[in-house]
Amino acid sequence: MRRRQQPPLPKRHGLDPARLRLPEDGDWATIRDHLVERLPRVDPARIDALLREGGIVDLDGPIAPDAAYVPGGAVWFHRDLPDETKVPFQIGIVHRDENILVIDKPHFLSTIPRGQHILQTALVRLRRELELPDLVPAHRLDRVTAGLILFIVNPAVRGAYQTMFHKRTVHKEYEAIARFDPELELPRTVISRIIKERQVLRAFEEPGEPNAETHIELLEQRDGLGRYRLRPKTGRTHQLRLHMNSLGIPILGDDFYPDLTDKPVEDFTRPLQLLAAALEFTDPISRQPRRFETARTLQAWHDPEGWAAGPAPGGDQL
Known part of the structure; x- marks a missing residue:
């Protein structure tokens, strides 16, 4: 190599x-x-x-x-950096050892530098604050999705951890808050073909060979809302958001589906109610089973009025 x-x-x-x-x-x-x-x-x-x-x-x-x-x-x-709006939420540290770092990312913070988000990204913040210059993510979360991300600390084992995600041997669980539909039969597995074109903000589903699969179940419901567990088998762009929308229950706070909403980057109100809640895998180095769980909660379920008004800095977490 x-x-x-x-x-x-x-x-x-x-x-x-x-x-x-x-x-x-x-x-x-x-x-x-x-x-x-x-x-x-x-x-x-x-x-x-x-x-x-x-x-x-x-x-x-x-x-x-x-x-x-x-x-x-x-x-x-070194390129000149763009002017960025500070993301006023903290990154939670779930686990750290000589090989990996597992974090609890807040809503509105990008995983890696891209476009207008450079310093205000999880990767750059962690490299600077933890003094880990070689840190890299093994996978990513959308800027508007909160929850668990695994980063690799030791460059010598980088390939082993990234391969887990490429081969889909990591079990992922998400939680989402959406409208409760008593006529919707759950649990069910949604399978479809998802396409994401370059320079186009939204992904879309089209006829053809399926490339996306998500298992969806209802955990509980009250006051017209449902709390759902989502288990993706694949990792297409916006897969969970598209699959929930296809069932007629788009995730609360989704500015892309079903309708595209122009939301200013400095607007931290009404975050997408989607949370990467658990990561489970066999460690490729120690061969030991590992499971990590988020410490965050989704505000629209635990504090609906507060979510509608927008979170305070540091919000959407315990």
């Missing part, structure tokens, strides 16, 4: 620098000229400033503003 090249710049804010490979063909006179064309969203003045400050480097060190273009080479630099 080819070893990943070590960046010549240290991490910043828990993030590796960006790496750009310089094409073999091209008629740029300088690396600066290539970067201006390659990065059209970056102001050329900002590229010039980074070059003057030594912020763009290759394996030999900082690149001079007039450095000649080198076909097939590579450069590294």
Whole structure:
């Protein structure tokens, strides 16, 4: 296996620098000229400033503003970070040992950096706060879903834990709050074909060979609401939300299904009532059975009036 090249710049804010490979063909006179064309969203003045400050480097060190273009080479630099709204909720630590870290993620916090969410993500927060620069997630949760995520602490065992999720040998349990329908026969297994296209916010179901399967059961009901246990066998994008919606009982707080709602990123009210409640597996290193359970609860069930009004900072947890 080819070893990943070590960046010549240290991490910043828990993030590796960006790496750009310089094409073999091209008629740029300088690396600066290539970067201006390659990065059209970056102001050329900002590229010039980074070059003057030594912020763009290759394996030999900082690149001079007039450095000649080198076909097939590579450069590294730290991207400027977007302005982010602070997510005012804490990450719970469920378990930590030399190999893994299991956390209880709050609603509204992305798992990994993406788009406008960089520093306000579980991965970056944990790398910085726990001083674990090599930490990586074995799987992910949607930004709006709360609950358990397993991270890998020790790079030497990374493949063993990630393989569990790829091979679907991890038993996952979720809880959801939705409308109670007395005419809906449960438990049942929902099987369908789910498609998620790039640059399209919502996934959708279509006819064809099934690729998504979820077992759904009602745990209890009161006051027109149901508390449901969801056991996914597969992990398609938005699978649980789509399958609940297909039964006519969309999850409370869902801004995508059945209708797309434009919700500002700084709006922390009415979180999606979906919780990754349990992870169970045979540890690939110790060969011992493991089960982890969330300490969080879903607010629409335990405090319906408070959920409708929106949580206080730190909310949706015990």
